[in-house]
Structure formats: structure tokens, C-alpha cells
Amino acid sequence: MFKKICINLIFIFIILGLSVVGSGRNSYADGSHARYVKLKKLVINSYLKGIPLKFKKYFHFSNFRFSGQFKDALGYSMEPVMHSLGFAGYDTAVIKLIDKNNGSIKGIAYAAFKVRIYVPLAVASRTIGKFQIIRTNDIKIAYADVSNINAGYYLTKRDVVGKEAKFNIIQDSVLSKINTERKRIINFGNMVNIVYEGDGLSLKVKGMALQSGCYNSVIRVKNTESGLVVNGIVKSNKTVIVK
Numbered sequence: 001m002f003k004k005i006c007i008n009l010i011f012i013f014i015i016l017g018l019s020v021v022g023s024g025r026n027s028y029a030d031g032s033h034a035r036y037v038k039l040k041k042l043v044i045n046s047y048l049k050g051i052p053l054k055f056k057k058y059f060h061f062s063n064f065r066f067s068g069q070f071k072d073a074l075g076y077s078m079e080p081v082m083h084s085l086g087f088a089g090y091d092t093a094v095i096k097l098i099d100k101n102n103g104s105i106k107g108i109a110y111a112a113f114k115v116r117i118y119v120p121l122a123v124a125s126r127t128i129g130k131f132q133i134i135r136t137n138d139i140k141i142a143y144a145d146v147s148n149i150n151a152g153y154y155l156t157k158r159d160v161v162g163k164e165a166k167f168n169i170i171q172d173s174v175l176s177k178i179n180t181e182r183k184r185i186i187n188f189g190n191m192v193n194i195v196y197e198g199d200g201l202s203l204k205v206k207g208m209a210l211q212s213g214c215y216n217s218v219i220r221v222k223n224t225e226s227g228l229v230v231n232g233i234v235k236s237n238k239t240v241i242v243k
Helices: 002-028 032-048
Strands: 059-068 077-083 089-098 105-124 139-145 163-165 180-182 184-186 191-198 201-209 218-223 229-234 239-242
Touching (some): 032 089, 032 105, 191 218
Antiparallel strands (some): 077 089, 105 139
16 A cells, blocks of 8 residues: 555656646747846846946846747847836836847837835834924834835935924835925024033033024024124024034
């Protein structure tokens, strides 16, 4: 009984092995796979042409679909022409098949493909409430697809710290100009503390804001004791740092 089972299993494995080998031979016997790989590489290289080397690693290509007269593509020079290059969603390349001897066009192939651009961006490290001023701990840097983000995004934490959430921002959401805005926290005429810092010393005096400002912006303030006007960095709605 055991011997019979073993023989049956061996027979099944042989049949499966022949099926796999046979299907592989049928799929690529006409060289279609080689053409596909070459066309795909050609399209990607043409798309990335002119894009600085340090940014090319962020581009990812998928969902390639080829159509048209590319049966004998390997025998011709190929010249792709890109269309709909908006760096978002699907794009199309028209590929001219050019005779290597006389330069005449022998056929046209088409490639449709999807582009995603993954870039390290500022995203919410936790849920941020509506009207909340965004602080460093509310932000983390993570890779996100920016292909469909048209409202602007922030590459560093510094770019978004001090802005106000326009509405509730869910954790891991990309921080952009749609869900944040620069919040003015000091208005012209407000009384503030001017903090002089330097050489390990810190001196605080009373002052008045001569300009409105957002977090980390530079504004002019007047020392109300001496009358001296200086530039300082807004650190809160009551504090301006002078270095």
C-alpha cells in the first residue's frame, strides 16, 4: 500500500513538472518576453532622461501594457516619445520602430504604464486635532507616494513645525498645504518678552512686536525699556529670541 502511494506521488510530480516546463516554453518561445523586457527598460530610461540622478531612485514603474507593431522590435532602433507627463498616475509612450539602415519608420508600438514617486516626507506621527499648532513630536519622516499630491508637501519637520491643522489630521497622513496653514501667533502691537541669548547668558526684557509673525519667523521688536529695535525669532505667542 505504501509503495503504491509513493509511486502515485512520483507520477503526479512528473506530470506537474512537465506542465510547468511546457507552459514556460510556450510563453517565451516567440521571444515575446525578451521584447517586453527591452521595451520596458527603454521606456523607463527615456522617462527618467533629464531627471537628476539623486532623484531617480524615488521613481517606481509598474502596470506596463504594450500594444501595436512590436513583434519584430528587436530588429529595429526604437525611439520612445512620452505623452501625459504629469508625474502622476498613468503615462503613455509612443515607440517608433526605425530601420537601422535607412532611418525610415517601420512600425509603431505603444506602452501604457503607471508611475509612483516615493519620497521621504513629513507625515503625522499621531492624530492632530483641528486648530492644533503642530510641534516637532507631531511629525515623523516617512516615505509616501507623492504622484497625486498637488497641493504641496513638506520635506523636513522644520518646514511644518508651527503651522496650524485646518482640520483633524489622521496619524500617518501626509502633511500638506491642504491640511495645514501657517499660523500667526504674534500680531503687531502685542506685548512680548524679548529674550537675549548669547555666550551662555540669557536676559529677558519687556518689548512690543512691530510686526506680525508665525512660529520661527523673524520679526522686528522694540525694547520698551531702552527703545532699541531689534530682529528676533518668534518662539511662542509671548516670546521672541534675539541672538
